Amino acid sequence: MTRAILLLFLSTHILLAQTAKISGNVANTSQQPLDGAVISLLKSKDSTFVKAAITESNGNFEFLNVKEGSYLISISHLTYQKYLSKAFEVGQSDLALPSIQLREGEKMLAEVKVTGKKPFVETKIDRTVINVDALISNAGTNALDVLEKSPGLAIDPNGGIRLKGKTGVVVFIDDKPTYLSAEDLSNYLKSLAAGSVETIEIMPNPPAKYDAAGNAGVINIRLKKNTVKGFNGGLSLSYGQGTYRRSNNSFNFNYRINKFNFFSNLSVNQNNSYQDLTIWRRYFQPNTTIFSSAFTQNSYIQRNIGGNNAKVGFDYYASKKATFGVVLTGFINPSHVDVTNKAKVFNASNEVTSLVEAISPTDKTLKNGSINLNYAYKLDSTGKELSTNVDYIHYQATTAQSLTNSLFDAQNKFVSQSVLVSSLPTNIDIGTAKIDYVHPLASGGKFETGVKTSFISTGNVADFSDQVDGKLFPNYEFTNSFNYNENINAGYLNYAKELNRLTIQAGLRFENTNIRGHQLGNKQTKDSSFTRNYNNLFPTLYMQYRLDSAAVHLLGFSFGRRIERPNYQDMNPFSYPLDRFTYYGGNPFLQPTFSYNFELSHTFKQRITTTLQYSIAKNVISETNEQRGTIYYSRPGNFGQRISYGISVNGSFQLAKWWSLNLYTEYISNGFKATLYGQKLDDSRFYWAVVPTNQFQLKDGWAAELAGSYQTTFLLGQLLIYPIGNVRAGVSKRIMKNKGTLKLNVSDVFYTNQIKGDIRNIANAEANWFSYLDTRVATLTFSYRFNKGKTLNLRQTGGSDSEKSRVKA
Known part of the structure; x- marks a missing residue:
């Protein structure tokens, strides 16, 4: 296979060698480089569009794979006059154009207010980019709320994330995984203010450079990092009121002086909410349908979640070729x-035979500290670059919990009481190191390769005691200690090439996984351990073809093989009680999920993208439910197979000068086949979802937003989730000479975002639930941005690409 891949790369390179590169630089009349200018390459004969580029922070731009012929370029910028060059000839040699200067426009300010606004959704060859600040309703909220509003994403009450109907999504922060379980990830994202987030990148089939983890894909949350000289940044303050109050506040700044660039992103948040679950x-x-007994339970859950997050770092530009950086993060x-x-x-x-009341307070503190050291060296002026990243991450969680069960008879007379007290400390240490190399080819293609290694060590102690007459006695039924060690070694190759109207990106990643788990046992339970070792290849392929020279119609195709490894603590075999009737446990027999994902897309005028998708996954990791006597067990398990296929459409429409609409909809079938605790599951179901977002640009700095979502009945393993929807609205006003903004938004206006469903395929039992959530919230936000100076290049740092998403502290 290796020979075949190298032969493919080499033959493609030779075949396309008869093209040239055009490069140039754009500045203003003060010789300052212009970032973000749009360069259009046109045929001189009839001004037919060939391709487009955008200037970098240093004003440079380039066109690759340009055929021989006569061309001209057109340049546009929000605050400068349009530029049209004279015709020039392109031969077989690369062409460097003379530096171009743009004159300032005289009446451009009114246009900037409209055209300078980033779109809510941008589509690229291997990802969809969500611009967070484009929505008024994101102001004053948190990162989890932002994800829920993003096209194709859905969040369940436990914080689980689905991408186009599929579970198994890995979440990154600034290209570094979060290493957290669904619940802890949900709490962390709630503690991360939306004002700290720049963009969200959604990648159903990430490139080979990314770790293969996440069978449904990767979501990369990029935090704000200012990129101009001087002292600059932004501040966001908010207050929200639902049934309970919440506040999400953030501050980010950047200071560039000489060869140093200092940056920081800070947030302090408090999110209080409730869940009323029946x-x-x-x-x-x-083996009959004869009714024998029943059980109903109402749980009122009040959550108070605080968040204190910090990211600080600096880049040192040692020379034009070498850059060294340090990034410290923690919460x-x-x-x-x-x-x-x-x-x-x-x-x-x-008839009622007994009543049970359980009270369970929990205090938990989750701490994180990490350091990233990164170094990048540009080998020459053609773009060859070598970069290294070394990361160390530490998590520490302390949990103190008590469970008081009181039993009453049918007449509500007290019968008995039990008290279970627990202390649950967890420590996780993660170290990663990687090296990446980028090599542009003379023909205009680009070759990338790299290697990575990671080491993970976790220690989990569950110390349970029964409290009797104020005294504590060890409970060995639940007490346990579990250690887990993992090592993953990886290498990848990636090749990208633009062939006239066809763009190709192909990659191959190899990963070697080594796992050891050790459950230490106690006086009642013996020690147990397990090991896993496996090697896997993960190919990726992207193709995009322009059906016409103006790129009115684009065809796209992507393919990728992915893996989802179990969360570290999910392989701990012990169980522990959530209440008198419900236990949660781990599963040491969990196997990784492997999936094959295909997408075929058509894009019209960069505004409407229609995508056909197909995915098949084996050994899908999901929650399973089993009834044993009067105890209900919930634990992760492997479903034999999941097949998902369907269609999605995302469109951006300018209905009027002041009214734009982004409309996303999907119609997808999810099917599951498995045998769970002797019960066969073989079912599939289509669901439909729609997410319209209306934005209104009004006069005098006013803007408004009206949006919502709706989803029909949805199948997820043993769960059948009933239809759910919501409407949200917001208004904003620019103040303080457009440097400040006031925003008011209301989420779930009609209080319809309440979830209910059935739990199916349980032996000799059936179950369903209904949950009220604190979803209707009015939020007032003030934001202020200050900046001046010359834009710098953003640098991606971080070498830990998948490990964080699997921590369950």
Whole structure:
């Protein structure tokens, strides 16, 4: 296979050698480089569009793979007059154009207010980019709220993320994975202010440079990092009121002086909310439909989640070729959760036999600290670059919890009480190192390669005690200690080439995985351990073809093989109680999920993208549910197979000068096949979802937004989720000479974003639930930005590409 890949790369390179590169530089009349100018390459004969480019921060631009002929270029910039060059000839040799100077425009300010606004959604060959500040309703919210509004993404009440109907999404922050379980990731994203987020990159099939983790794809959240000289940045302050209050505040700044560039991103947040959850369970005599008993439970859960996040770092530009950087990140996120459960137990005559009340307060503090050292060296002026990243990440979680169960008879007379006290410390250490090399080819293609290694060590202690008459006695049924070690070694090759109207990007990644888990046991339970070792190849392929020279119609294709490894703590075999009737446990027999993902797309005028998708996954990791007597067990398990296919459309429409609409919709089938605890599951179902976002640009700095979402019944393994939808609205006003903005928005205006569903394929039982959430929130936000100076290139740092998303602290 290696020979075949190299032969493909070499033959393509030779075939396309008869082209040239055009390069140039754009500045203003003060000789300052202009960033973001749009350069259009046109045929001189009839001004037919050939291709476009955008200037870098240093004003440079280039066109690759240009055929021989006569051309001219057109340049446009928001605050400068349009430029049209004279005709020039391109031969077989590369052409460097003379420096171009643009004159300032006289009446451009009014245009900047409209055309200078970034679109909500941008589509690229291997990802979709969401510009967070484009939506008024994102102001004063948190990163999880932003994800929920993004096309193709859905969030369940436990914080699980679905991308186009599929679970198994890996979340990165600035190209570095979060290493957190669904619940802890949800709490972290709630602690991260939306004002700290620049963009969200959605990649169903990430390039080979990214770790192969995430069978549904990767979401990369890029935090704001100012890129101009001097002292500059932004401030965002907010207050939100639902049933409970919340506040998300952020501050980011950048200071560039001489060869040093200092940057920081800080946020302080408090998010208080509730969940009112009711569960019904009905039991039947074995292998019959004869009713035997029932159980109903109402849980009122009040959550108080704090967040204190910091990212600081600097880049040192040692020379024009060498840059060294250090990035420090960390957070301290305290939380307090009060759970009050009230349950009724019924007999076969549907009469109440007992009442149970459970009170469970939990105090948890999750801490994180990490350091990244990065170095980049430009080998020559053609773009050859060698970069290295070394990361060390430490997580520490301390959890103190108690569970008080009180039992009453049918007449509500006290019968008995039990108190279970627990301390659950967790420590996770992660080290990663990687080297990447970029090599532009003379024909205009680009070759990339790199290697990476990562080491993960986790220690989890569950110390449970029964409290009797104020004294504590060890509970060995639940007490345990679990250690986990993992090493992943990887290497990749990636090749990209633009062939006239066809753009190709192909990659291959190899990963070697080594795992060891050790459950230490206790006086009642023996030690146990397991090991896993496996090697895998992960190919990726992207193709984009322009059907016409003006790129009115674009065809795209992507393919990728992905893996989802189990969360570290999910392989701990012990169980622990959530309440008297519900236990949660791990599964040491979990296998990784492997998936094959295909997408075929058509884009019209860069405004409407229609995508056909197909995905097949084996050993899908998902929550499973089992009933044993009166105890309900929830644990991760492997579903035999999931097949997902369907169509999605994302369109941007300018309905009027003042009214724009972004409309996303998908119609997708999810099918599951598995045998769970003796019960066969073989079911598939289509669902439909639609997400319209209306934006209104009004006079005198006013703007408004009206948006929402709706999803029909959705199948997710054993869960059947009923239709759900919401409407949100917002208004904004620019103030302080357009440097400040006031925004007011209301989420879930009609309080319809409440989830309910059924739990199916449980032996001799059936269950369903309904959940009220604190989703209707009014938020007032003030934001202020200050900047001046010359734009600098953004640098991507971080070498830990998938490990963070799997921590379950």
